[in-house]
Amino acid sequence: MKINIDPNPTKKPLNHRGYFGIGIENTKSELNVGTLWRSASIMGANFIFTIGRRYKKQSSDTMKSWKHIPLYGYETFDEFYKTMPHDCLLTGIEISDKSISIIEFKHPERCIYLLGAEDNGLSNESIEKCHRIVQLPGQYCMNVAVAGSIVMYDRYYKQLK
Numbered sequence: 001m002k003i004n005i006d007p008n009p010t011k012k013p014l015n016h017r018g019y020f021g022i023g024i025e026n027t028k029s030e031l032n033v034g035t036l037w038r039s040a041s042i043m044g045a046n047f048i049f050t051i052g053r054r055y056k057k058q059s060s061d062t063m064k065s066w067k068h069i070p071l072y073g074y075e076t077f078d079e080f081y082k083t084m085p086h087d088c089l090l091t092g093i094e095i096s097d098k099s100i101s102i103i104e105f106k107h108p109e110r111c112i113y114l115l116g117a118e119d120n121g122l123s124n125e126s127i128e129k130c131h132r133i134v135q136l137p138g139q140y141c142m143n144v145a146v147a148g149s150i151v152m153y154d155r156y157y158k159q160l161k
Contacts, residue, residue, distance in 0.1 A: 018109030020155065022148050023049035025077065025126055028117045033071075035145035036115075041068045043152035049073065051080050051126075077126050088112055092130035093151055094122045099135035107155045108132075115144050115151075 022045050027033055033050060040048045049072040074080035084090065089108040092099075093115050114130065116122035118141055127133065136142065136150055 018111075019046040020107075020111045020113065020152075021045055021047040021049060022113040022115070022152065023051065023072075023080075024115045024117065024144055024148075025050075025122055026052040026117045026120065027144065028119060032143065032145040036148045037069075037071060039145065039149040039152060043149070043156055045069055045152060047072060049080065051075075051077055077123060077129075081129055084112060085110065089131040090114060090126075090129060092116075092122050092127055092133045093136065093147055094127065094133050095135055095139070095141060096127065096133050098127070099133040102134050102136055102151065102154055105132070105134050105154075107158060111155075113148065113151050115148050118142075118144050 022036065022040055024033060024036065027050055033048075037048050047070045051074045072083075074083075081090075088110040090112050091108070091114065093113060114122065114126060116126075121141065122130075134151070136147055141147075
């Protein structure tokens with residue numbers, strides 16, 4: 001009989017209740033979508049999406065993440081917003097006077113994270129519709145796939161507590 005021993009017995013199990021998705025509005029580069037898709041697959045996202053651009057197969061998605069979680073594509077923010085699930089909070093990731101620090105942020109059980117393109121950020125329309133705006137550390141924007149990965153890791157880490 002084989003006995004499985006937990007290598008980290010102090011680690012609490014993840015709260016598997018709820019779900020989250022993550023996406024990019026008006027992404028500038030399909031490479032960022034592939035990298036975000038791969039991170040989302042690893043970090044337990046239920047779906048990813050793009051608004052205003054279409055994904056093209058490229059080399060940064062070495063895991064073939066399309067086999068693990070779906071990618072949705074929306075032409076406009078309105079089209080995306082109309083399809084949001086009931087009781088799901090839209091959380092924008094943006095440098096803004098309205099934003100709260102990710103350090104203090106409590107991730108909702110059901111959440112969609114929205115990232116903007118590196119050159120323009122989130123649109124005014126999406127910022128107005130976001131239930132919350134969260135800011136990562138620093139005074140400058142970072143690569144959108146990196147920013148998304150940090151947000152997903154923060155969600156994962158805070159679930160362990």
